[in-house]
Amino acid sequence: MGTMTLNEIRKNKIETYFKKIDSGLFDDEYFDLYTEDVEMYYPKFGFEKGKQGIKNFGRVIGKHLEKLTHDMHNFRYIFSDSIIVVEGNEKGMTRSGKEWPDYTTSFGKFCNVFEFDDELIKRVHIYVDPDFASEDTERLIIFRNESQYVKEHSVSQTKDVVEEFYDLQFGRKEGNIVDLFADVVDWDLPGNKEKFPWTGKRETKQEIEQFFHELYDHIKSESFVIDFISVDGENAAVAGHLTSKILKYDKVFSTEFVVIFKVINGKIVKYHFLEDSYTLNEEMK
Incomplete structure (x- = not known):
């Protein structure tokens, strides 16, 4: 080993590991870094054993990444007996041409745990988000700050x-x-359901479809004017006034209204229609 300590030799091996990965050069020098029974772990991929397992993983990851670069100058190393932990930043491009990180939803952080048998790597566990370009939108909605997500994405939708x-x-x-x-909706249009069958609570698409049939069977809209639509993230309030002829009673009814909507993932999950249902009930006799 000359004047170099064992940790210095191991650190050099790790640097060679990252240089080979960044250059895409998986030659004898690269595979000579490992023991024959090396164990590898990668999120969503799982475990592999041996140098052939390392090759198998390389083929899989190579199908998804066009290039990968590690910021080796700013690595943080933690030494503990036969284990060296490396924390740092990486960037790259997917096969679809998307560069990452974008520093909005992806940040290129990673952590590798190397375990050595003397000078050779016997275990490398890689901890990184395999969704390089942050295309897993469902998980992004869950894990991103909710108020930030609502502010940036929900209002326009x-x-x-x-x-x-x-x-x-x-x-x-x-x-x-x-x-x-x-598929399931919090729907409510308060009213006397015995006199006005289109009112009441509903939950399913089938019940909502029935509402429109019942509504147009019993009323004739003469005017429906929206004064304004106010949106706050997933929620919206629509205010206006309407005039309808109630066919059963042959009478015209006018009222102001407010409709409360809630929209999640492009679908209405809440619809509450509020009007002067008391006056409607009193006038229709």
Whole structure:
């Protein structure tokens, strides 16, 4: 070993490991870094054993990454007996051409744990997010700061869904309005259901579809004016006034209204329609 300590030799081996990975040069010098029974772990991939296992992993990861670069000058090393932990930053490009990290949802942080048998690596466990380009949107929604996600993403989506709802309801756009709803919906339109069968609570798409049939069987809309739409993340409030002819009673009813929407993942999960249901009940006799 000359004047070099064992830890210095091991650190040099680790540096060679990263240089080979960054250059994509997996030659004899690279595989000579390992013991014959080396163990490797990578998130979502799992474990491999032996040099052939290292080759198997290389083929898998190579299908997803076009290039990979580690910031070796700023590595942090932690030495403990036969184990060296390396913490640092990496960047790269996927096969689809997406560069990472974007420093918004991906940050390129990683940590490798190397265990040595004398001068050879007998175990390397890699701890890193395998979703390099942050394309796993479902998990991003869960793990990102909720208020930040709502602020950046939900407002425009909620407004678009609400506007499409009214475009479909009033024939400005073709399509099935029921498709805008989630499979389970918190739906409420308070009223005397015995006199006004379109009122009440509903939950399923089938019940919502029935609502529109019942509504148009019993009323004729004479005006429906939206004064404003207010959006706060996943929630929206629509205020306005309407005039409808109640066919059974042959009477016209006018009221102000507020509709409460909640939109998650592009689907309406809450719809509460609030109007002067007391006056409606009193006038329709």
